[in-house]
Amino acid sequence: MSDPTNICLSCGLCCDGTLIGFVQLESEELSQVRKLMEIEQTGENGMFFLPCNELGCNGCNIYSQRPKACRNFECRVLKSVEKKELTFDKATEVIDIVKQKKIAIEKQVATLQIELQSKSFHFKMLELKKLFRKDKSELFLSESHQELKLKLSELEKLLSKSFGVSF
Secondary structure, three states, X not given: OOOHHXXXXXXOOOOOOOOOOEEXXXXXXXXXXXXXXXXXXXXXXXEEEOOOOOEEOOEEOOHHHOOHHHHHOOOHHHHHHHOOOOOHHHHHHHHXXXXXXXXXXXXXXXXXXXXXXXXXXXXXXXXXXXXXXXXOOHHHOOXXXXXXXXXXXXHHHHHHHHHOOOO
């Protein structure tokens, strides 16, 4: 179970839209990927937004046929496990902390009835950051909004430090 590949299969933070918001496809893989899922055409290339529709409760439903960008993506947690800088158990602990923080943020957004347009958690967090930048005065933010802003900042620091990504 401690194989680095199992980190990816049990994590899914890239596929569920936490770490990244979309996957860019290369022109030569468009026809194959189009057979597996809906994609957006972007000139000669294509893309799809996350969360990926092929992410199921047991991981990626198309793992053996996943797009090149998905195969090539390696977060800092995975690289650290591969280099034996991080144990499998510590890596799963970090992943669990991110998932807990994500759930807490989503609950607070729902409680505060903040309307966000994006489906991807990554893009939702960008929307929140933009909303907080609009209201630069901390005095006008409720205690709950300030708490959400703090949670967002803590998650962003954790994602940057542990996974090498930010929003």
